[in-house]
Amino acid sequence: MMDGMPDTVAIALITSLATLTAAGLTGLVTALTVRRQVAGQLAAVREDRAEQRALRREQVRRDAYVGFLAACDRAYRRLDRGWLGAGAAGDDGPYPALRALDEAYNLVLLEGPARVAEAAGAVVRSVNAEYAGQRRLGGGEPGDEPLAVRERAGHLAAIGQRSSHRDSFVDVARAVLDPSGITRRD
Template sequence: MQDTVAVALITALSTLAAAALTGLIGALSTRRQLAHQLAVARLESAEQRATRRDELRRDAYVGFLSACDQAYRQLDRRWLEAGGNEPRPGYDEAYSAMRAVDEAYNLVLLEGPADVAAAARSVLASLTAEYADQRRLGDEPDDSAVPLRDRHRERWLAAIEERTRRRISFVDVVRPVLDREG
């Protein structure tokens, strides 16, 4: 009978040991799977955040360039219009366009990076200088029936060249940022 009890005890202990070992292996395997799933979820979340940031940056940059285009159109209109003694509505439209560029610039500042914000600031400074130059030249006592472009051809050509140079510089800084993120 002692042999039967001993065999039963050994069988029970080996069954318990096998069950414990199986449970331990299962727990370790589950832990490893959960850790892997957590790492994958974190990676996907980081990729989604990066994709969203890239989209916001691209939208901010495109919005800034679009606002600049609108301001350029208003400034071009002011270069080409002949004035008179009546109030000039083009000044209000150009001012509104300049404000839109300021708002778009704020988004570029928020989205960054710093080198893109600096290039945008350069474009904005160029636009502001051209706008101020037009205001000053338009207020000079002169033949206001002649468009500013014709009265100040060198300044007009310099303004066009400057805006083109600054815009290209902005795009040259933006492209690597978008390529690096894409």
């Protein structure tokens, strides 16, 4: 027995201290466990947000690339009219389509990456070169053979350039949108 302290008080004090120590340790362990859980949840949320950002970026890029290909198609159709002599009086010619192609190209430049922008630039340069070639060769007079007939070799070369540059763009864009190559069509 302790001096001046009854046994029951000492036992009560020891029991109280043991209970408080156990409660403190339990609280500490709980706090550490909760901290780990919160850190894990925070990491999962960050990972999820990063994945969502990547998916949004991929969709924006896909939309830009699809818009660019659609603008290419419109420009090609306008150039075909020049080759076939199908322009109408008061027709603006290919200017609106070329302008739309430039605007779509600007979106590809913004969305990138650089290798896709370079491939898109090659398409735009090819379209502009084809149009310059048409202008240089001239449209002829009403009743003349279409430019595609008079300049068959130039027309076929232009069609080949279109396909080559467009296909190169599509290949590079696919590689960016699906780096694993899982959905690549050959």
